[in-house]
Amino acid sequence: MKKLKDYIEKEELNIEKVITDYSAFLYKNIKNHSYNLKIEDIEEIIADTFFVLWKNYKKMDLDDKISNYLIGVSKNILFNKLRKNKTKYNSLNLEDYKDIAKTKDDVEKLYEGQDKMRFIENIVDNMDKESKEIFILFYYEQRKIKEISKILGVSEAKVKTRLHRIRKRIKKELEKGGYRYE
Numbered sequence: 001m002k003k004l005k006d007y008i009e010k011e012e013l014n015i016e017k018v019i020t021d022y023s024a025f026l027y028k029n030i031k032n033h034s035y036n037l038k039i040e041d042i043e044e045i046i047a048d049t050f051f052v053l054w055k056n057y058k059k060m061d062l063d064d065k066i067s068n069y070l071i072g073v074s075k076n077i078l079f080n081k082l083r084k085n086k087t088k089y090n091s092l093n094l095e096d097y098k099d100i101a102k103t104k105d106d107v108e109k110l111y112e113g114q115d116k117m118r119f120i121e122n123i124v125d126n127m128d129k130e131s132k133e134i135f136i137l138f139y140y141e142q143r144k145i146k147e148i149s150k151i152l153g154v155s156e157a158k159v160k161t162r163l164h165r166i167r168k169r170i171k172k173e174l175e176k177g178g179y180r181y182e
Helices: 015-033 039-059 066-089 104-125 129-140 145-152 156-176
Strands: none
Touching (some): 015 039, 015 066, 039 066, 066 129, 104 156, 129 156
16 A cells, blocks of 8 residues: 655655546545445545645655545545535425335435444444554455555455454444444
8 A cells, every 4th residue: 555655756746646646546546435425526526636636745754654645535525425414405395206116114224324334433432453453454445455454564364354243333323323234
């Protein structure tokens, strides 16, 4: 996994190289978090993410993993956009969209899924750094256990054990919070 220092040339950030290397990665992650965004919105979030990186890279540690930073920034921008859209759409009448939302159950499942995702993200945010990195690499970046062990410099057995503990913790917290674990 590349670090910020891998993109510094002549004491400046080579933003073009970052954009080339991470545009598809960000697109996939944003799409996974919100399947209903228009392509233009996703492209805007990606552009804003790269702008934030370019604006703030001098405040960062050169050993920071650039993908983790980009994921964090893009998620914040995405959730802010979704929050704004949610308040914008609160005044709309659901009856206008009865053909899209076939049943009340569909809408409830959608909201439950979003709440559950936020609940899981909160659990992950409260994990230790290594567990959080393993979770992000495995579930968001869809890396294999072997890759994760190389990236973090730990054994495959440790990665498997951590993933097992993470799943167990998430299951326990979900059940405590009244959610079903699937």
